[in-house]
Amino acid sequence: MNKLSWVLASAPLLFACSQPADNTTTTESKPASAQHTEQKSTMASGTDYHSFSNPDAVRVTHLDLDLTADFDNRELTGTVTLDFDRIQPDADTLIVDTRALDIKQVTANGKAVEFTLGEEDENLGSPLSIALPESASAVTIDYVTSPDASGVQWLTPAQTQGKEHPFLFTQAQAIHARSFIPLQDSPQVRVTYDARIHTPADLLAVMSASNDPDTPRDGDYSFTMPQPVPSYLIALAIGHLEFKPMGERTGVYAEPEILDAAAAEFEDTESMLELTEKTYGPYSWDRYDLLILPPSFPFGGMENPRLSFITPTVIAGDKSLVSLIAHELAHSWSGNTVTNATWRDLWLNEGFTTYLTYRIMEMLYGTDRFNMEAVLGYQSLEADIAALPANDEILAVDLRGRNPDDVFSDIPYEKGALFLRELEQKVGRDNFDAFLMQYFKHFAFQSITTDTFMAYLEDTLLKQYPDRLDKQRIEEWVLKPGIPDGAPVPASDAFDKVDSQRTAWLNGDKPAADIKTVNWTTHEWLYFLNNMPSSLSAAQLKDLDSAFDLTNSHNNEIAHSWLMIAVQNEYKPAWPRLHDYLVEIGRNKLVKPLYRALSQTPEGKAFAKKAFEEAKPGYHPLTVHANEGFVED
Structure with a gap:
């Protein structure tokens, strides 16, 4: 995922x-x-x-x-x-x-x-x-x-792109x-x-x-x-679907209304597949196709083998959000071929896959994009560590007596990837790539535990590079909360330029219209917005919106960041768009933070409750359960 x-x-x-x-x-x-x-002290x-x-x-x-x-x-x-x-x-x-x-x-x-x-x-x-x-x-x-199965969503024709056929x-x-x-x-x-x-x-x-x-x-x-x-x-979907090839082994299924847009957006999938094979070994699943689901899909993507399920919210028109495709493809090695044996070991799936995602994006789109995405991922990890209890900051987390969905945070993803990046930097990229290729081959079509991986690491990299790697340091990464001191910290020259322009605007040295954004990528926009101070004046909000029409952004990630700012600062001109956004999109990553933020004030909670009740019939059961607590009286 x-x-x-x-x-x-x-x-x-x-x-x-x-x-x-x-x-x-x-x-x-x-x-x-x-x-x-009752068995807390005897976890096996x-x-x-x-x-x-x-x-x-x-x-x-x-x-x-x-x-x-x-x-x-x-x-x-x-x-x-x-x-x-x-x-x-x-x-x-x-x-x-x-x-x-x-x-x-x-x-x-x-x-x-x-x-x-x-x-x-x-x-x-x-x-x-x-x-x-x-x-x-x-x-x-x-x-x-x-009819209310937690793993099945039934959509009426009105909830689909074509409006004529149901979907499951x-x-x-x-x-x-x-x-x-x-x-x-x-x-x-x-x-x-x-x-x-x-x-x-x-x-x-x-x-x-x-x-x-x-x-x-x-x-x-x-x-x-x-x-x-x-x-x-194991996954199933049923709908009015058509297929369009994107390469010899890749193609996309979607409703006819978005098929061409999806195929154009994700046309680099075959190249991603070939580059990943070259670095990490043969693809083991014959074909790699995509299925574009209706907007109610609760996730960005799901790595179902041979057919990844994908949200339409990443069809931005400029390939700016295709790291999601790289991620689901990377799962074909880390997750689908070598799998976590229990949900405590999820980081073996998601940490490895997030690391591979960054590498695939760098190979295909260059170092600048890799650096920007790594910085955004690191900032997201820092935010999670600030919000989570210490026990949930551990890679090999203890989930006994809890819903396993609790393990899904940036810890298994970004902390896991950062740990692997440190290993790469200490032993060298070529050596680490060789290690990963052999790891995927050694454990192919097996489900393994954290302990199994640690033992394998000790028998391989730790023996090969005893002067560069330390067992105690590795155990700190895996078994202790937080980010160890001295961990790699990503940086981006492009973001340094964004910082200077944001600072100039915040200081009143230039109006928003004079900020040079003509060549900005989605990543620069997200960095610009996500690093705004928590409090902005009504005049500042109006200045930004007038200059860049952020309220009406067609990029769902940028719109999300702007709407979060609008909620935090009660910028009412954006609230009609906020209502439509919550009703039309069922992806938890995009709607849950908005519901949470709205629930902090009586007016916001009333607004959220109205939107939730309208959206609820079209939400996936997981999205309903994830958000209903924010709107309860």
């Missing part, structure tokens, strides 16, 4: 629990989060505290899905067959994760078997325990999803796959999968699997994912 995408609710998600079928009994086991809270590396499943006894290896999308009732209905291995030969129970699923029946070898749906945990959902016949190597589960998309990270498939929802369990998806005849289904751009639009679609993936990378 792109680091610009991560902002989620810290409050637990609450869901209604499906009732078991008539042939089941419900256990009264203690919720997993309560168990984990590699233990997934966010899954009920039992892969140490019975491990699912393959899924076979057959689902029908019912847009009228907002339900996915059908079956999943789970192939499994008995890690413990005498194991007689398979436990999988569910959330708000209506389990109709479970069969093995063609016969019904007993199953039990356990007590609901507010963060984790409910365990489904299945009695396994001795001869069984697979079970089939008949089920129906909830899933979002499984971190633990939302269990809301649309009963499975072992842990990143340490990797599965291959096949799927058959039934849709209305005029819609196209696509998945994080093999997609045929020329498939007939007939409402019956089949998919195969031959590489083993963790559950959070």
Whole structure:
């Protein structure tokens, strides 16, 4: 997931629990989060505290899905067959994760078997325990999803670009796959999968699997994912989609109304792919395509293998926000191929991917752009460290008893990348690139822990460069809060010039109209706005807006920064645009800070509540839960 995408609710998600079928009994086991809270002093590396499943006894290896999308009732209905291995030969129970699923029946070898749906945990959902016949190597589960499934959004035609057809998309990270498939929802369990998806005849289904751009639009679609993936990378979308190639191995799916704009914006994707292969090793996933989702998508992007899901808010017309594409592509190495084993280890996905993102952008667009993006990332990290409790500033964070979505901050992304940048600077870029290439090869298609990585680092770089690297320093980066003293600090000559012009304007030495912005990039605009003092006068705000028409900016990132200033300074001429912005965009990174800022005053909170109620029907469930606390009385 792109680091610009991560902002989620810290409050637990609450869901209604499906009732078991008539042939089941419900256990009264203690919720997993309560168990984990009691075990605070005994956290075990590699233990997934966010899954009920039992892969140490019975491990699912393959899924076979057959689902029908019912847009009228907002339900996915059908079956999943789970192939499994008995890690413990005498194991007689398979436990999988569910959330708000209506389990109709479970069969093995063609016969019904007993199953039990356990007590609901507010963060984790409910365990489904299945009695396994001795001869069984697979079970089939008949089920129906909830209309309010946390990992599925159903959009009406009015909420799409074309306004004529409905749309569906899933979002499984971190633990939302269990809301649309009963499975072992842990990143340490990797599965291959096949799927058959039934849709209305005029819609196209696509998945994080093999997609045929020329498939007939007939409402019956089949998919195969031959590489083993963790559950959070299983993804489905259905809509009025068309395809346009961007290169030999890259292309874009989108609604027809934005297809050409998306293909033009992201036309450098093939070059990104080739450059990344040259530096970090072969691409392992056949094709790399993009799916442009409606504006309600709650994130910037999601690295679903073979088909990254992308927000339309990064189509700026000037390629200024395409680092998001570089990020999702980089996940094909760091995250999808080598995966965090638990959500404590998320930094192994996002820190490595953020580091690779900067490197890809530098290779493609040059050092100046790399420096600007690195400075903005560092400032964002500093802001998070100032706001977060110390325990949440640790790369290998303790999340027991909490919603795993809590881990998504700039810590795993930017702090992780900064740590890797220090390693690069100490051993040399060429040597570090060689290390990363071998790392991706060594752990290909595995899910690893922080401890596994630390041991690998000790056996490789620490042995190779004992005079340059220090184990204690590395442990400080990974296991201690904050940024270690002496860490690399990015700098940008371009931003120094922005600073001087901003200072001259703030001092009254020149009006806004005389600030030389004609050649400014989006990054310079963001730096200019994000580093304004918290308090500006009405005259200063009017001067900026009159000179640059910031209230009506078509760049969603620039508009966000300006609207934050407008909220903080109660600049009312921008509030009609603020209302429209909140209603039309569902990306959490853009709307959550605005809701939070508005909630600080009674007038702002009333404004936010009105906008939220209007926007709520079109928001993703994650966006609703992330922001509803800001508008509650």
